[in-house]
Amino acid sequence: MECVFCQIVSGKIPADIVYQDKEFLAFRDIHPQAPTHVLIVPKTHIPSLLNLTDREASLVCHLILRANEIAEKEGVAESGYRLTVNCGPDGGQIVPHLHFHLLGGRRVNDQMA
Numbered sequence: 001m002e003c004v005f006c007q008i009v010s011g012k013i014p015a016d017i018v019y020q021d022k023e024f025l026a027f028r029d030i031h032p033q034a035p036t037h038v039l040i041v042p043k044t045h046i047p048s049l050l051n052l053t054d055r056e057a058s059l060v061c062h063l064i065l066r067a068n069e070i071a072e073k074e075g076v077a078e079s080g081y082r083l084t085v086n087c088g089p090d091g092g093q094i095v096p097h098l099h100f101h102l103l104g105g106r107r108v109n110d111q112m113a
Contacts, residue, residue: 005041005097019070023062026070026102035105036074036081040067046098049087067102076104 007013008027015027018038029037040063046052052060064083071077081104086092 003045003095003097005039005095005099006045009041009043018074019066021066023059024066026066029101033101034082034103036076036103038070038074038102039099040070040102041097041099047096048093048098049085051098063100067100070102071104074102074104076102080104080108082108 002010002012004013008015009025015025017025017027019026019040022043024040024042026038026040029039042059042063046056067083068077071081081102084101084103085099086094086101
């Protein structure tokens with residue numbers, strides 16, 4: 001069965017998309033942990049950080065640069081934001097498709113992860 005993020009990337013499942021280019025899709029989390037909670041996913045299925053190789057180094061750099069642009073567009077860049085990635089079940093990764101959480105809009109505390 002295709003993963004939920006692959007289905008969102010392909011348009012089979014709707015999402016509130018805030019950014020898209022040839023490599024990435026960014027959309028609002030349906031269970032936000034902060035006023036601004038955007039998921040940034042590569043369009044190519046990569047299960048987790050553990051599956052990255054040197055070939056994806058530029059992809060990860062591109063993702064971080066796009067996260068800065070998204071934070072600016074969402075109005076949280078100046079006050080600050082958190083960019084996180086969970087890896088594996090014990091790391092809190094629920095969907096086995098590499099994704100980054102961009103969280104902002106309030107002061108970071110232990111409840112925001």
